[in-house]
Amino acid sequence: MLAILFTAWIAWRAWDDLRAQSQQQLRAFAAEYAVEWRARLRSRQFSMLRLSRNLLADPQTTQQQLDMYLRDSPDIEGVALVDGAGRYVARSGALPPLPVGDAALTAATRAAYARCLRAPGFCVGPPVPDRRAPGHWLSLDFLPLGRLPGAQEHLVLAQAPAFPRVIGLTQQPADGMAFAILREDGLLQLRLPQTSHPPYGQPQGGVMVETLRANPRALAGVFSGPSTAVDQQLVGAFVRVPDYPFTIGANLPMRLLAEHWAAQLASTLLLFMGLIAAASWLFDSTLRQLGRTERSRAQALDGLRRQRDELDVTLSSIGDAVIATDAQGQITRMNAEAERLTGWRAAQAQGQPVAQVFRIAVEGEDSPVPCPVAQTLRSGKVAQLANHTELHSRDGRVLAIEDSAAPITGFSGEVRGAVLVFHDVTERRERSRRNERLRSLYAALAQLGEIVQQQARLGDEAELFRAACGALAQSSLFNAAWIGRPDAAGVFQLQASAGAGAQHLHQIVMRLDDPLPALSVRAWLAGELLYHNDFPSDPLNAPRRDFVVTHRWHSIAAVPLRRAGRPEAILVVTSPAYGLFQDDVRELIARIARLLGHALDEIAAHRALQQVRQREQWLALHDTLTGLPNRNMLEGQLQQAIARADAAGTLLALAYLDLDGFKSINDVYGHLIGDQVLRAVAERLRAKLPADALALRMGGDEFVLIIEGCAEVAVLEPLCTSLLEALREPMQVGSPPLRLQVDTSCGITIYPYDRESPDTLLRHADMALYAHKSRRGPLRGAFRLYDPAMARASFATSDRRVELRRMIEGGDLVLHYQPVLDRASGRIRSVEALARLRRDGALLQPEAFMRELGPMELSLLGARVRQQALADLAIWVRQGLHLGVSVNVVPQELLAADFASRVLAEVGGHPELEPGMLSLEILETEEVFGEHVVLEQLGILRHEGVRVGMDDVGSAYASLLRLKTLPVDLLKIDQAFVRDLPSHPRDRLFLDAILALGQALGIRTVIEGVETRAHLDLLLRTSADALQGYAISQALPADDIPAFVAGFRLPPRAARAYS
Known part of the structure; x- marks a missing residue:
């Protein structure tokens, strides 16, 4: 009975140990495959994340980037850009229709893909059958991309085989072992080995699913019981995949386990029974031989036997x-x-x-x-x-x-x-060596990181390469490092090197078309890291084997360095140790390559920024049309020229040039021809001026010359005369060529006879120029020297300007507003701001002071009018009155490079206002329209919503050319077309033509000069958008505007004409 019980105990214990051992082994397999599956998912997620960042950074190259991604990802069968509704926007590779609306799939599968389309992060879809290849299954991965410019939310989709190859397992699975990957939503993601009819798309049941539901927080566990998928008893283990909604399960049929247990039990019992029989026979024989008389000796022998057995047990237990x-x-x-x-x-x-x-x-x-x-x-x-x-x-x-x-x-x-x-202690020593190697790895990486950051800031690519190679060659891991790149002929050119053999590397010629390409060439062509842990035995390296052996390049790795995602150079590192480039070292090399790639990107960005800054500096000091220095460079250059003249005791001439009749060229032939004339003048100035002279363009058709080194005034006359004659020679411009002749007037002041500051010298040369231009007759086109009498004549004007400036700054500026009638509605929709100056209790009209204001005073007046008009407009808006206000702009303001930003800042200072409530009106006759900076500033304002209008249209003869080039929203038709309209019906034809032109161009039209009821009756019947004049209202103080607008009604007769 005891033997039976003992046998049963042995059998039970053997079964329990076998099952526990099997579950532990299954759990190890599941854990190892979980690591492999997580690494696969993370690699896919990171590669799709890099693709999405590149797509957002450069959406114009979406298709090229998708093609490149597919080419560089061998495990991907297709990649696409998908919108939020599940439609392809762009794709590369053979892709089936998205399974969201596929009625042939299960509802659970369609729901899973619908969730992927809405998922905020990386999402893996369940397997779906490939309709194009029966028996082939696909897996679709999604990653949100974000909102592209002008589009809705998009996702990046990658298609891969649903059954990837299992790699990375250190042990082979036992016969009968099966793997399953279960999704968090209960669907089966993968089952190995595959079956002819896998249960994909159906929620799973069985003992593993029940165990997971009973232990929702368990990271790993074991199970045993019935399986619904294969209809048999299973023993198995599961491990949840970190960071991803998957669980890896490994199992064995209970039947196989029972067969193994039975075989093991049979051999154990047979040995046990044999031992019992042998022991019984030995014991009986001993008893028969010794007998009762040998009891003491038997006891001694038995004690010795027990000691020996205990020693054996002890030794076995150690x-x-x-x-x-x-x-x-x-x-x-x-x-x-x-x-x-x-x-x-x-x-x-x-x-x-x-x-x-x-x-x-x-x-x-x-x-x-x-x-x-x-x-x-x-x-x-x-x-x-x-x-x-x-x-x-x-x-x-x-x-x-x-x-x-x-x-x-x-x-x-x-x-x-x-x-x-x-x-x-093999494992311990290996672990110690691995830890030491990791410390060396990260020490090298940290040192290299500091070098890269420093060189990237300096923007020196060559020094970056030299420092990186030096740091790598001096590390404890490597004995040499070099960086090269192929030239246009496909020959690798050495950029930097350090360590063993570095001084002889230039003797080795490596070509992209070598029949036995070097490892660096292969890595460049493959676009990925390549390595060899026994480099002397590499058959492709046979031509260079002696070099490799001499310098102990026993292990080698080569990896491309990328700039903006494209290969830029190749990094090669070598080691005297065989087998160095294991996973951890290869990961380090890849990180170093990415680090150097980021540094190359920073250097490229630094160079681009430097070029932009240099271009900005050049643009700040030069005229973009002619390439000559501009007014910003004048003061510094003139100050230096004065210092040189004082040191050498020579004369310095400052000449101010103006092209006579240049405005007519612009008006008749257009600004393109005018620009070519200015370029031709600049080229002639460069050709004719002495080497130590300098020509500058001040703007418009004005130039300044700084002429140094003159010993006496008599030398200047033939020089200036020959220069003006050269400028007067006919020039051919345009296509077909036009033959034009331009006269040039010139005013000159001479230092040190005129010993003043640079600003005063320029003003004196300007006085001489305009004193000369005021003459008539044959002296036009020549030059005139500055005379102090010119300054005395300008002092009176200067004093008057100072007084007017004081009035503008001192609060004597008053704005009145003339209402503008909207013809379509019969209501007042906008007003025009008109400036007045208060003096001695009376208001001065613009014609009483505008002509006396200089450029600085005009700019100040324009800014103050605009600021006050916006402030009054904000008050009206707060009172519930919404109007537009138009203000006049002086040409000097338009030449300022920051004019648009100042206007937008003034509007932004009033939260109640929108940019579209402000209109800027510019006289048609202003010559500043030919300046590129003016067109740029007006374009910025119009883009931000500020309206731009052309005032007094028809007062000059260049309106059509202006309309072709100017960004305008409004035409204000000059009152000359309206004044005689009741008595001259022919004027109506001109008026209607201008109105039709504005309507065809989509430009709003306003008719000025509506002074009488007769004007109003006639003009209400035109197609004009708005009317302005005394017949509607005179200019009113700001406080009167709200009441006037609220009570405005058309006169009865005008109302009948309007109706």
């Missing part, structure tokens, strides 16, 4: 390997761990010399190490191995060990043998 020898060094006993490590069975080793069984050598070398047992037997003391000792096992294994030998002494102290204790 985790270290133990070998015992006699005094001659021959093995008498060894435990199971010693058998495992040495490869010798105890029975085979018994009686053998210990040095024959325990063969040890210096780690990494073949030189033997003396066995410590011999030393112990000689000295009678404990002996230990030196560090870094290897045990060469009988079966060929080489193990790192630590050991010690101690003597076995008798009662009298004699050495009767030795005991050798040792254990395997």
Whole structure:
């Protein structure tokens, strides 16, 4: 009975141990595959994230980027850009229709893909059948892209085979073992081995699903029970995939486990029964031989047997390997761990010399190490191995060990043998070496990171390459590093190198078309990191093998360095150690390549920024049309010229030039011809001026010359005369060519006779110019020297300007507003701001002071009028009155490069106002329209909503040319077309033509000069958008505007004409 119970216990214990061992093994397989699956998903997610960033940065190259991504991703069958409704926007590769609306799929599958389209992050869809290839399944991955310019939200989609190859497992799965990847939504993502009708698209059940539901927070676990998928009992384990909604399951059929258990149990029971029979026979034989008289001896022998058994058990229980020898060094006993490590069975080793069984050598070398047992037997003391000792096992294994030998002494102290204790430290030493290598890796990476950041800030690519190679070659891992790039002929040119063989690298020629390409060439062509851990044996490196062996390039890696995602150079590192480039070192090289790639991007951005800044500096000091220095450079250049003239004791001439009749060229031939004339004038100035003279363009048709080194005034006259004659020669411009002749007037002042500041000298030259232009007759086109009498004549005008400026700044500026009638509605929709100056209780009209204002005063007046008009407009808006206001702009303001930003800031200072409530009116006759800066400023304002109008249209003869080039919203028709309209019906034809032109161009039209009821009656019947004049209202103070607008009604007769 006892034997039966004991047998049952053994069977149960064997079954329990077998099941636990199997579940532990299954759990290890599941954990290993979970790591592999997570790495696959993370790689896919990161690659799609890089693609999405590139698409957002450059949406114009979407198709090219999709094609490049597909080409660089061998595990991807297709990639696409999908909108929020699941429609393809752009794609690359053979892609099936999206499964969201596929009625042939299960509802659960369609719902899963609908969730992926709305998912805020990376999402993996369940497997779907490929209609194009029966039996083939696809998996679609999604990543939100964000909102592209002018479009809705988009997603990036990548298509891959649903059954990727299982890689990275350190052990092969046992026969009958199956894998399953279960999604968090209960659907099956993958089952291996595959079946002919996999249950994809259906929510799963069975023991694994029930275990997961019962343990929702468990990261791993085991299970056993029935399976609904294969209709059998299973034993298995599961591991959840970190960071992703998947669980990996591994299982075995209970049937296979039972068969294995039965076989194991049968052999165990047979051995057990044999041992019992042998023990029974031995015991009975012993009892028969000894008898009762030998009881004491039997007891002694039994005690000795128990001691020996206990010793065997003890030795077997010890985790270290133990070998015992006699005094001659021959093995008498060894435990199971010693058998495992040495490869010798105890029975085979018994009686053998210990040095024959325990063969040890210096780690990494073949030189033997003396066995410590011999030393112990000689000295009678404990002996230990030196560090870094290897045990060469009988079966060929080489193990790192630590050991010690101690003597076995008798009662009298004699050495009767030795005991050798040792254990395997291979894994510990490998871990230590790996940790040391990781420390070296990250130390090198940290040092290189500091170098890269410093050089990237400096923007020096060559120094970046030299410093990077130096840092890598000096690290404990590598002995050489170099960077090269192929030239146009496909030959690699060395950019930087350091370490072993660096001084001889230039002797090696590497070409893209080599029949035996170097590793660096292969890495460049493949566009990825390549390595070789036994480089001297590489057959493709045969032409360079002597070089490699000489400089101990035993391991090598090459990786492309990318700038803006494209290969820019190749980085190569070598090591004297074989087998260096394992996963961790390769990851380091890849990180170093990315680090250097980021530095190249920063250097490129730094260079681009420098070029932009240099261009900005050049533009700030030069005229873009002619390339001559502009007014911003004048003061500094003139100050330096004055200093040189003082030092040399020579004269300095400052000439102010103006092209006579240039406005007519612009009006008749257009600004393109005018621009070519200005360029031709600039070229003639460069050609005719002495080398030490300087020509500058002040704007419009005005130029300034700085002429140095004149010994006396008499030298200037022939120089200036020949220069003006050269400018007067006919020139051919345009296509077909036009032959034009331009006269030039010139005013000159001479330093030190006119010893003033640079600003005053320029003003004196200007006075001389305009004094000369005021003459009539044959002197036009020549030049005139500055006379102090000119300054005295301008003093009166200057004093008057100072007084007017004081009035503008001192609060004497008053604005009145003339209402503008909207013809379509009959209501007042806008007003025009008109400036007045208060003096001695009276208001001065514009014609009383405008002509006396200089450029600075005009700019100040324009800014103050605009600011006051916006302030009054804001008050009306707060009172519930919404109007538009128009103000006149003086030409000097338009020439300022910051005019648009100042106007927008003034509007932005009133939160109640919109930019479209302000209109800027410019006289048709202003010559500043030919300046590029003016067109640029008006374009900015119009883009932001500010309206631009042309005032007094028809007062000059260039309106059509203006309309072709100017960004305008409004035409104000000059009152000359209206004044005689009641008595001259022919004027109506001109008026209607202008109105039709504005309507065809989509430009709003306003008729000025509506002074009488007769004007009003006639003009209400036109197609004009608005009317303005005394017949509607005179200009009113700001406080009167709200009441006037609220009570305005058309006169009865005008109302009838309007109706």
